Amino acid sequence: MSKIIEGLYYSESHEYVRVEGEFGFIGITDHAQHELGNVVYVDMPEVDDEVTAGEEFGAVESTKAASDLICPVSGTVVEVNEALEDEPGLINKDAFENWIIKVELSDKGELDNLMDAAGYKAMIGE
Amino acid sequence: MADEIKITCLHDKHVALGALMSPFAGYDMPIQYNGIETEHNAVRKAVGVFDVSHMGEVRITGPQAEKFVNYIFTNDIAGAEVGKVFYGMMLYPDGGTVDDLLVYKMGENDLFLVINAANIDKDVAWINQQAANFDVKVDHQSDYYSQLAIQGPEAEKTMAAVLNIDCSDLTFYTHKEIEYDGETIIVSRTGYTGEDGFEVYASAAVIMKMWDMLMAAGVQPCGLGCRDTLRFEAGLPLYGDELTAEISPIVATLGMFCKLDKEGGFIGRDACAQQKAEGSAKKLVGLELKDKAIPRHGYEVLDGDKVVGYITTGYRSISCEKSLAFALVDRAVGALGNELSVRIRKKVFPATVVKKRFYQPNYKK
Numbered sequence: 001m002s003k004i005i006e007g008l009y010y011s012e013s014h015e016y017v018r019v020e021g022e023f024g025f026i027g028i029t030d031h032a033q034h035e036l037g038n039v040v041y042v043d044m045p046e047v048d049d050e051v052t053a054g055e056e057f058g059a060v061e062s063t064k065a066a067s068d069l070i071c072p073v074s075g076t077v078v079e080v081n082e083a084l085e086d087e088p089g090l091i092n093k094d095a096f097e098n099w100i101i102k103v104e105l106s107d108k109g110e111l112d113n114l115m116d117a118a119g120y121k122a123m124i125g126e
Numbered sequence: 127m128a129d130e131i132k133i134t135c136l137h138d139k140h141v142a143l144g145a146l147m148s149p150f151a152g153y154d155m156p157i158q159y160n161g162i163e164t165e166h167n168a169v170r171k172a173v174g175v176f177d178v179s180h181m182g183e184v185r186i187t188g189p190q191a192e193k194f195v196n197y198i199f200t201n202d203i204a205g206a207e208v209g210k211v212f213y214g215m216m217l218y219p220d221g222g223t224v225d226d227l228l229v230y231k232m233g234e235n236d237l238f239l240v241i242n243a244a245n246i247d248k249d250v251a252w253i254n255q256q257a258a259n260f261d262v263k264v265d266h267q268s269d270y271y272s273q274l275a276i277q278g279p280e281a282e283k284t285m286a287a288v289l290n291i292d293c294s295d296l297t298f299y300t301h302k303e304i305e306y307d308g309e310t311i312i313v314s315r316t317g318y319t320g321e322d323g324f325e326v327y328a329s330a331a332v333i334m335k336m337w338d339m340l341m342a343a344g345v346q347p348c349g350l351g352c353r354d355t356l357r358f359e360a361g362l363p364l365y366g367d368e369l370t371a372e373i374s375p376i377v378a379t380l381g382m383f384c385k386l387d388k389e390g391g392f393i394g395r396d397a398c399a400q401q402k403a404e405g406s407a408k409k410l411v412g413l414e415l416k417d418k419a420i421p422r423h424g425y426e427v428l429d430g431d432k433v434v435g436y437i438t439t440g441y442r443s444i445s446c447e448k449s450l451a452f453a454l455v456d457r458a459v460g461a462l463g464n465e466l467s468v469r470i471r472k473k474v475f476p477a478t479v480v481k482k483r484f485y486q487p488n489y490k491k
Contacts, residue, residue, distance in 0.1 A: 038163055040442045041418050041449075043471060059471060061420050063162045063441060064351055085418075 002031035010120035011072040025099035033095040037062040042084045049077045073110045075103040134179035135330035151244035153180040156349040166444045168346035173278035180243035183271045188262035191235035202385040211299045214383045217394025221374035272333035277323030288343040298491045320360025320487035361483035367438040376401040378410045409460040412482040415449040419470045426469040
């Protein structure tokens with residue numbers, strides 16, 4: 001059974017957003033890392049890149065396959081988690097602790113389109 | 127029906143082991159049990175067992191069996207000793223590849239062909255079509271044979287200790303028939319991993335029993351996931367990626383398995399000879415990236431801004447710890463050491479042309 005954290009926003013494509021003030025920390029869920037297996041590479045955007053809700057912003061890759069990252073919200077990338085460049089497997093250790101990008105949110109109203117913990121839990125059938 | 131998913135005799139055992147199952151070549155096959163890396167490393171460092179019962183088998187006998195197989199097969203089996211195994215291809219007249227396969231010499235005018243699961247229907251039709259002008263009997267035996275591959279540096283020890291089969295007399299690419307549980311089975315020193323190892327062909331009953339013995343002895347079950355990473359590192363082609371109806375063995379740089387000068391020639395011989403003499407337009411090469419980004423099947427290969435080819439297989443190599451790929455590129459840019467690049471999603475990464483054999487195989491010759 002995967003870990004799900006209360007208070008985060010979840011997308012259907014298994015990304016989460018942890019909101020702190022005007023910023024959102026975006027990563028993949030514990031369920032997603034489990035399905036993917038050992039993460040061997042994370043393709044991340046660069047600081048100052050614009051990201052758009054519903055659009056691809058990178059990829060998480062296991063030996064088996066590349067899985068596109070779909071941005072749950074729009075905004076500007078203010079930080080990328082550089083630790084993942086050297087140690088992508090951190091996502092397997094703790095997917096919620098090891099976020100992928102930090103975004104300055106351009107429209108907090110977009111959060112309403114995402115699921116809460118209970119909704120996500122129901123979606124993945126746990 | 128072609129659309130109906132098939133299963134091997136070990137299917138229920140895979141499911142019980144908790145394997146991730148996925149359709150491959152019409153069969154519901156195990157992709158991984160404990161993770162691709164774990165299974166890959168077991169084969170490189172110790173031993174692992176694969177269910178490869180999906181592979182196809184065709185037995186060819188009759189007064190012209192050797193002559194016939196030599197005519198549809200690129201390698202040369204003429205006059206070979208009984209017990210030899212050959213790797214090669216069947217080609218279309220234009221040099222495109224029907225399939226790559228193993229040919230076992232079982233006896234005089236008695237050959238056993240092992241073909242790819244995805245190509246069974248096509249290959250059997252092709253063989254039957256070509257056989258019309260020869261005095262041979264073509265016996266499709268895929269429904270009878272199940273198959274295990276026991277691979278890794280400890281494979282010989284495992285064959286002896288767990289299955290009670292002494293393989294010390296088998297050299298690389300030879301086989302023998304032995305009596306096992308009241309039936310005749312085939313054991314060969316062959317594989318698809320770049321390690322020493324064996325392949326066993328037997329009835330479902332024997333293969334199921336062997337599998338249980340191997341599991342009880344703690345041998346790592348290995349799925350098709352690591353079968354692909356292992357063969358890739360060892361520079362071995364996969365039909366559908368590195369060999370296709372459009373990719374000849376000359377293009378795939380497998381010319382050493384095409385005996386252009388053998389007596390009687392073979393189907394596709396003239397096309398291969400021409401490609402070899404004139405230089406084919408495309409060539410399969412190895413690529414090494416300095417970055418960790420992973421080149422995957424279908425990604426574009428660039429020379430400057432110009433698209434010069436595509437990736438056929440690519441991985442973050444487990445044993446070499448590098449991002450590596452096979453790529454089909456314009457011959458003009460395929461020289462060793464040449465600097466190209468690969469488009470991976472939105473970015474372009476530099477890549478150097480290197481030898482395709484990324485990992486030096488440890489065969490016991």
